[in-house]
Amino acid sequence: MKRSKAWMLPLTALIILALTACGGSKPDSPGTSEGSAKGSDKPLKDVKVVLDWTPNTNHTGLYVAKEKGFYEKEGLNVEIVQPGQASADDLVASNKIPFGISYQESVTQARIQGVPLVSIAAVIQHNTSGFAAPVDRSIQSPKDFEGKTYGGWGSPVEEAVMKSIMDLQGADVKKVKNINIGDADYFTAVKRDIDFAWIYYAWTGVEAELRGEPLDMLYVKDYSKDLDYYTPVIVTNEETIKSDPELVKSFMKATSEGYKFAIDKPEEAAGILSAAVPELDKKLVAASQKWLSPRYQDDASQWGVQKAEVWSNYATWMYDHKLLDKQLEADKAFTNDFLPKE
Template sequence: MKKILVVLCFLLVLTACGDNGKAEESKGEGSLKDVSIVLDWTPNTNHTGIYVAKEKGYFADQGLNVEIIMPGEAGSNQLVAAGTADFGVSYQEGVTEARVQDVPIVSIAAVIQHNTSGFASPKSKGINSLKDFEGKTYGGFGAPVEKAILSSLMKKAGADFSKVDIINMGNTDFFTAVKRDVDFAWIYYGWTGVEAELRGVELNMLYLTDYSKKLDYYTPLLITNENMISNNPETVKKFMAAVSKGYNFAIDNPEKSAEILINAVPEIDAELVKASQKWLSPKYKADAEQWGVQKLEVWENYADWMYNNDLLDKKLNSKEAFTNEFLPNNEEDES
């Protein structure tokens, strides 16, 4: 699967990496080093640990001045690959696609341990199983992976994917779309599902992980580029020490961390943030030994699934796509 801008981004990496390395040089004793992280979307509870680390001074404690920037048309993967941003928020599918096309970005932490996404529909639509997708309209965002997931899961369930009508929702939100011309859509329950609860909209939710272990991938995750890892490993280590502390604070203090995000992003829906944070905080770490850790099995499972569904031109070298080496070794490393 070919992606627009990938080749351009790779060329940008060749010219930008050197500048990126220079930007990371110390600015003098007692000063903070400027680094940046680009989000994958508008601020939400997937990003809370980053805002906590900034607000509570965890980045400053590590000698870093971290700028949080919004993604442009290029997206976080492209900006990090080009060295325009030092770190970014991404997702396993995007990193996998980039890596097989030789774009040198690397995942350095899983924000959430398990995939919390799935296909949602108002209960009034009567969609209780994959078979019920037949004759219904799916509202998507135009990515090839959507059709691959729908077709593979429906085939496994003995359902006919050709009977699903697919339209692109564009910028239309889920709640408007399902009232207008869509029967079901792919959502992250931690945000849109929680919003449905607040609106009093009852949903039928078919989680991807209920149907395939291979679809239990990391989304979202944190990334950097190979140049940062090679030339500025101490900066990556300090960044991860601070951001790990931020997410651990959010795990232990959902209400306080929600307030930090609300104060940092005044235009955000405060009620939704508080409810979403309560739902999501336990899921950051879940059953892992520590926040952020990634498993080779998860990377291999999803990469194999993508390759077998013609979403990759070649197989992924999973061992090079991620690393746990910059995670704090223990709680003392975060203090």
């Protein structure tokens, strides 16, 4: 489960995306399938949702909703696709695909540049990412980053987060060596080039447990409430919300059912994901799902709900750390309106 590289989009590309989307370009023709909604003669509507990366347990609810017929019940034939040269953010913002998986940080960056992404659900209620190191590196606090080598993907947010939590302990981020490891596997990189990296515990951390390679994990949310942001999120675009709100509502009703199923039945949900994506390690999927399922909703009133203060707190943090040119209009970046009423 890799971190997003949406941060690396040039500003000109973001602006072009905004102009394209605002011009009212239509998504790929949805057509109709040969099937029909259960209990109805009405043809199913073909809809795509694009992942942020390769399939993993962040996405289980989507696969459950498809396998269990929750989408079909809502009149939808949903195809789950992986991004190619274009990222999920690109495809959704330009209205090529109506739904995708993204991150609060990249949605915030996009909104500042006029790109019309809108978050419609938090997949996980609290940030499960952080800095991880093999225990033999003795990195048990941000101060221990000094003198060590960090492997990242070249985003300005990485050093800003690192500096932010190191400053709290009087540590100097300039004493950390940064190298770009790109798409290199974490376990290979820490044996060869680096001491620590930024990971999602639900995948890489759980994999480390299964490998018998224990980690010291420093969750960024534990050092600042501003860093307890939503990652990942489900996104759509303003044009889809405006032109077909019923589609968004139907998609989110079924998707919510999928994630609630994964919360209640993690073992069965893991089996559904493994069957849909057989190249995944089944033991890793099962262990990851067990760890992640209770964290989907956590302490929220329902799965997917988002709070304005989480969006505004993180955006203010970004602005204060010179990652944004202006303050975010948080109320336009997300909505809970399409979650089912409970």
